[in-house]
Amino acid sequence: MLKPTSQLELLQSIADGIAALFFPNVEVVIHDLSTNQVAYLANNLSKRKPGDDAGLDDFDINSGTPVTGPYEKLNWDGKKMRSVSIPARDEQGNPSYLLCVNLSTGMFEDARNALDMFLSVTRLQPQPQQLFKDDWQEKINTFLHEWIRLQNTSLSSLSREQKKQLVIDLYNEGAFKAKSAADYIANVLSLGRATVYKYLKELKKGEGAA
Template sequence: MKENMLTFLKQLARGIAQQFGPSCEVVVHDLSGDNAEHSIVAIENGHVTHRKVGDGPSMAVLEALSGKPEKLHTDGSYLTKTKDGRILKSTTIYIRDEQQKIIGIFSLNFDITELMMVSNAINPLVSITSQKGETGSIPHNVTELLQELIEESTRQVGKPVPLMTRDDKIRAIKFLNDHGALLITKAGDKISKYFGISKYTLYSYIDSSNDDDAPV
């Protein structure tokens, strides 16, 4: 591997390791010579896999040296495991010369063991069993609550008010009535204005939706 390329890869490895911290191991393998058994020429945060300069090779190195290297492509974000059982999120980048021969490997191994433990602890707290759908917000006052209920009634129908039929509006207003929107002071005025109907029509729609719910 040319010296200027190797220097660049070493600087890149150091920068990535500094950016992502001690859990991120960055390794440079030089495969351009005949010393594949000691392919690691640069490594940052080698404590992650307990390797050092002069060690090697990895499975990715063996794949690059055997078989058909033209079939090898950058392999990003896969899981590997250290001998002591730690879980790594890994990426392998193959470096090629002008003839597309693999002359090096740039790899990242991020230790996510603790993150997975945190995730396992948090998931039960953030998981939901309800099938209500999208996340709701918590309103600051009844005005915001009414507005959110009105907007949700529109989403339930699935079309904007100008395109709603009489039955669509009845459905939306039934949603509002079922969810207690009409219990809010002066809600009738705001709902009527939003749907472009009179208060008389509003209450007739409510009566109509109640009739539809009556047992037959």
């Protein structure tokens, strides 16, 4: 007959699973509320050990809240952590253990800072006017994405009818004056070049009839 799993053993398995899934950025600590000591650590990031004081004097265990947090705290290395605490109760409903999941956000903050630095607009210079005054591709891109925004859709979601209307609107905007514009627009809209020319032919025929 299998031995019943104790509450602590079950919590340890949960702690190990969470730590393994989010390794190396998550630590899981189990506090024994009967002794106010650390009972178990998975992926130790805080340099504590079992038997250390849990430091829960100011924590309201009896509040009845199933989950506390997320809240922020500072680790020994000066890096921030975001944490949630979940009390585990016995059969009488009394809290016996506290499961704390601590996410180290240092790596994410470093990545954000690197992106902020890389994408900083303060390092950009205005486009050289003489070099880009006839940049027909950028003008097409600007009109195209503004059109898509107003239609509340995306480039990949455009229907065939929407693509046809976009070709017409681009034509009316003068987008096809550039030598390679038709090929470029066909490529961007994932249309055959023959299809774009067909739309333009129909459009010009209609203008002639008018």
